[in-house]
Amino acid sequence: MPLPAPNLDDRRFQQLVDEAKRFIQQRCPEWSDHNVSDPGVTLVETFAHMVDQLLYRLNRVPEKNYLAFLDLIGVRPFPPTAARGDVTFWLSGPQTQPVLLRAGTEVGTERTQTDEAVVFTTTTDLAVVPCELTRLRSHPAEGPPADRTEELLDGRDVSCFPAVPSVGDAMLVGLSAAVPSCAVLLRMDSRVEGVGVDPRQPPLVWEAWTGERWSPCDVDHDDTGGLNRPGEVVLHVPAAHVTSVVAGQRAGWLRCRLVAARPGQPFYAASPTVRSVEAATIGGTVGAVHAETVLGEQVGEAEGVPGQRLTVARPPIVPDEHPLVVESSDGTGWLEWTEVETFGGSGPGDRHVVVDRTAGEILFGPAVRQPDGTLRRYGAVPTAGSRIRVRRYRTGGGHSGNVARGALAVLRSSMPYVSRVENRAPATGGVDGETVAEARLRGPVQLRAQDRAVTARDYELLARQACPAAARVRCLPAGDGSAAGGVRLLVVPEAVADEEGRLHFEDLVPPDGMLATIAEHLEARRPIGARLVVEPPFYQGVTVVARLVPRPDTAVAQLRAEATATLYRYLDPVRGGPEGTGWPFGRQVHSGEVFGVLQRLPGVEVVEEVRMFPADPLTGRRGEQVTRIELDRHALVFSHQHQVRVDEHRSGA
Numbered sequence: 001m002p003l004p005a006p007n008l009d010d011r012r013f014q015q016l017v018d019e020a021k022r023f024i025q026q027r028c029p030e031w032s033d034h035n036v037s038d039p040g041v042t043l044v045e046t047f048a049h050m051v052d053q054l055l056y057r058l059n060r061v062p063e064k065n066y067l068a069f070l071d072l073i074g075v076r077p078f079p080p081t082a083a084r085g086d087v088t089f090w091l092s093g094p095q096t097q098p099v100l101l102r103a104g105t106e107v108g109t110e111r112t113q114t115d116e117a118v119v120f121t122t123t124t125d126l127a128v129v130p131c132e133l134t135r136l137r138s139h140p141a142e143g144p145p146a147d148r149t150e151e152l153l154d155g156r157d158v159s160c161f162p163a164v165p166s167v168g169d170a171m172l173v174g175l176s177a178a179v180p181s182c183a184v185l186l187r188m189d190s191r192v193e194g195v196g197v198d199p200r201q202p203p204l205v206w207e208a209w210t211g212e213r214w215s216p217c218d219v220d221h222d223d224t225g226g227l228n229r230p231g232e233v234v235l236h237v238p239a240a241h242v243t244s245v246v247a248g249q250r251a252g253w254l255r256c257r258l259v260a261a262r263p264g265q266p267f268y269a270a271s272p273t274v275r276s277v278e279a280a281t282i283g284g285t286v287g288a289v290h291a292e293t294v295l296g297e298q299v300g301e302a303e304g305v306p307g308q309r310l311t312v313a314r315p316p317i318v319p320d321e322h323p324l325v326v327e328s329s330d331g332t333g334w335l336e337w338t339e340v341e342t343f344g345g346s347g348p349g350d351r352h353v354v355v356d357r358t359a360g361e362i363l364f365g366p367a368v369r370q371p372d373g374t375l376r377r378y379g380a381v382p383t384a385g386s387r388i389r390v391r392r393y394r395t396g397g398g399h400s401g402n403v404a405r406g407a408l409a410v411l412r413s414s415m416p417y418v419s420r421v422e423n424r425a426p427a428t429g430g431v432d433g434e435t436v437a438e439a440r441l442r443g444p445v446q447l448r449a450q451d452r453a454v455t456a457r458d459y460e461l462l463a464r465q466a467c468p469a470a471a472r473v474r475c476l477p478a479g480d481g482s483a484a485g486g487v488r489l490l491v492v493p494e495a496v497a498d499e500e501g502r503l504h505f506e507d508l509v510p511p512d513g514m515l516a517t518i519a520e521h522l523e524a525r526r527p528i529g530a531r532l533v534v535e536p537p538f539y540q541g542v543t544v545v546a547r548l549v550p551r552p553d554t555a556v557a558q559l560r561a562e563a564t565a566t567l568y569r570y571l572d573p574v575r576g577g578p579e580g581t582g583w584p585f586g587r588q589v590h591s592g593e594v595f596g597v598l599q600r601l602p603g604v605e606v607v608e609e610v611r612m613f614p615a616d617p618l619t620g621r622r623g624e625q626v627t628r629i630e631l632d633r634h635a636l637v638f639s640h641q642h643q644v645r646v647d648e649h650r651s652g653a
Contacts, residue, residue: 011055016048067436070443077439079316079357081468082291082394083401083430085423087120087408088183088236091128092419094280099128099417101286104293106412107421109403118400120408120427121293126286128182133279135174135251141166145247157191157273160227161258165268169258174251175279180241183283184254186233188224189276196269202226203261203268206233209253210240217254220424227256227272236285236424262619288408288423290401290430291318291394299362302328304384306367306377312390315360316433318397325391326353326362328382334389335382337364343378352379358433362390401430404496405504426496426507429469453525459489463534466521467514469494471574472582474537476634487530489522490537490634491515492573492582500561501568505617505638508573510536537585540631541615541640542571543622544594547608548646554603556646563598563644570597573636586633591626608647615640 011019021034021044034041087107091099103125111117136152139145140162148158161169173186197203204226207214217235224231235254243252261267292314299310317324326337337351343365346352354363365379382388408423434442445461453459456475463473472492493514495507519534526532544567550559570576571594577583591612598607614623617638631637 011052013045013048013052016051017045020044020048067440070440073443073446075439075443075446076356077358077436078431078434078465078468080318080397080433081429081431082289082318082397083120083403083427084287084289085120085403085408085425085427086285087122087288087421087423088283088285089126089128089411089415089418090183090283090420090422091281091417093417094185094282095128095130095417098130099284101126101128101284101415101418104413105415107288107408107423108410108412109407110410117410117412118290118403118407119292119412120288120290120401123287123289126181126284128281128284129177129179131175131177131179131182131184131252131279131281133173133277134176135172135249136274136277137172137174137246137249138162139170139172139255141168141170147247147249152274152277155275157275159271159273160256161268161271163271165258165271167258167260171256172246173254173256173277173279174246174249175254176251178241178243178252179237179281181239181285182237182281183220183285184235184237185280185282186235186254187231187278187280188227188233188274189230190224190227190272190274191229197226197228197266199225199228201265202228203259203265205257205259206235207255207257208235208237208241209244209255210238211242211244214255214257215240218424226268227274234282285424288427289394290398290427291396293392293394294390295392296389297393298387298389300388302364302382302384302386302388304381306365306379306381308364308381310362310388312360312362312393312395314395315358316397317355317357317360317393317395319357320392320394322392324355324393326355327389327391328386329389330383330386337382346379348377349380360395362388397430397433399430399432401427402494402496403427404498426504428494428496428507430494431468451525452527453522453530454527456487459487459522459526462522462525463489463491463518466518467491470510470514470518471495473518474585474634487526487532489518489532489534490585491518491534492537492636495574497568497572501565501572502639503568503572503574505539505640508536508539508638537573538632538635539573539617539638540629540635541617541638542589542629543613543615543640543642544571545609545611545613545643546594546598546645547610548598548604548644549606549608550646550648551603551605554605556648559601559603560644560646562603563601563646564642566597566601567594567642567644568639570594571637571639573638576637583637586631586635588631589629589637591628 024031089101103122105122106119108117108119136148137145138148151158160171206217206219208217215238217237220236221234224233241252243250246253294314297313299312324339327334335351337353339355340352343354346365352365364381365377367375367377370376405424405426406422411418411421453462459475460473470491471494474490476488491510493510495503497503515534522532548563550556573583575582591610595607595610598604611625613625614629617640
């Protein structure tokens with residue numbers, strides 16, 4: 001939509017006349033004839049007309065001209081984007097027939113006294129396919145594979161791996177059907193035979209065959225201790241899972257494979273065994289978006305004139321994976337109109353429209369008068385009286401959709417056999433629409449960049465335009481941590497903290513789609529010869545161990561929770577730091593600074609001790625205690641397992 005201009009004084013002629021008459025009643029009560037025939041009222045109306053003209057000119061001040069200029073160069077407020085995430089539907093029990101969850105199923109957060117529920121809708125259909133165990137095979141890394149199904153059916157103990165396990169040995173579980181995007185329960189009866197491993201971190205992974213390769217499964221629950229005791233394993237199977245033939249046996253194959261142990265992680269000295277294995281489908285996972293899909297909405301009738309504008313009923317229109325299609329019908333059929341960015345390349349017969357997603361407006365091509373007096377049409381015009389509809393669009397979005405893991409726990413659509421729903425990871429990508437003030441600040445920068453990436457600031461600006469869901473973008477110019485002639489763009493995605501204020505490290509890794517979108521957008525705008533790499537920054541883990549003394553009237557448990565949350569919030573790469581806008585790239589971490597943050601907490605009498613350690617966020621390994629942690633100029637901090645101890649208040653302390 002065009003940028004709205006400020007109205008400095010919205011009074012008009014009649015309002016000025018009425019206001020003048022009220023003043024007359026207050027200051028000259030003897031003047032009682034206020035009819036239009038009175039000469040005094042004629043003077044009032046004359047001056048009111050003159051003031052109305054002055055107010056009209058007053059509203060044409062430079063502020064208005066500035067916004068009009070931004071509108072002229074094509075600056076439009078960005079529409080909101082919708083947060084996305086995966087939601088898992090858990091069945092009340094294994095079913096014998098597939099359970100189909102249609103696209104558009106609604107889930108949401110709990111509604112409270114102060115906050116409305118945040119509602120998500122599923123984007124695709126989900127089929128929860130039942131399954132059972134049909135085959136069990138042993139595939140050693142070296143040596144022939146073997147079918148163990150008959151031994152399992154006889155109730156004998158079956159070795160999962162060779163007698164002396166090695167990296168690459170695998171046990172294959174064959175299911176009666178492929179279970180894409182489903183949660184599979186494996187119930188096993190095992191004995192403690194796989195000695196040598198730590199049951200809390202066994203060196204094995206679960207994978208599923210997708211037709212081309214083995215893809216990892218997300219393990220939701222495993223209480224078997226590395227296949228060493230009776231228990232259950234809940235696997236989330238990837239969406240590409242298919243049935244295939246292994247040694248003449250067709251099944252939906254899952255694989256448990258031994259991997260190399262990490263430093264300090266023990267490995268199997270003997271193979272674990274299983275006596276029975278049962279499989280069942282107990283749920284499924286599907287993508288959801290914080291937006292509602294509107295189908296086949298009638299937006300009006302065509303007037304048969306160029307430049308007509310029509311507005312959808314529920315703006316704004318949030319970005320969607322499907323292109324927006326406008327259709328017109330004169331009663332004989334529907335004609336498609338394609339969305340374009342501008343009408344500059346549209347001819348008189350091209351069925352093109354420009355869509356203002358923020359305002360929800362659909363604009364048909366204009367007619368421009370040429371110097372010779374003729375009219376040139378940029379885009380076709382629908383026939384007068386034609387009905388205009390939008391085949392599909394999504395509305396909603398905004399920052400409120402960035403909910404924490406586990407927040408989407410309310411099933412708003414009635415679904416048989418579904419007992420509960422949850423999101424096992426935060427929903428991310430929701431961004432509020434750009435305000436007029438923000439567009440005003442962006443205008444001069446966009447004019448300078450001219451849609452070309454030359455300086456580091458240009459790369460950052462264009463990257464944010466391509467992907468507003470990125471929380472932070474940092475460009476490393478050539479020679480500053482990049483190879484000669486190369487540009488590195490560091491992207492930090494929007495991440496949602498849990499109730500304790502803690503971020504999960506995997507949430508700070510930008511999705512491949514986000515990186516690809518930014519790279520594709522910048523590829524067409526970079527200088528020839530410039531090499532571009534879009535990647536996440538390096539994260540330096542920091543662990544703080546603190547000891548506090550509370551004030552006499554302070555609850556120990558509450559202070560401990562507040563102090564821990566404060567550490568996570570302050571040492572936060574997205575919203576932490578002194579300014580609360582994210583920890584600055586390359587800024588050192590001092591223990592004295594952490595000391596001051598804790599000392600300012602209400603309820604803290606004394607900060608007895610602050611110890612700080614560098615940590616590896618991937619392995620969790622902690623380094624030696626330091627008073628200052630140096631960061632690379634373009635690295636960020638990551639809070640890793642802070643520990644706070646609150647001592648009882650001591651008299652005289």
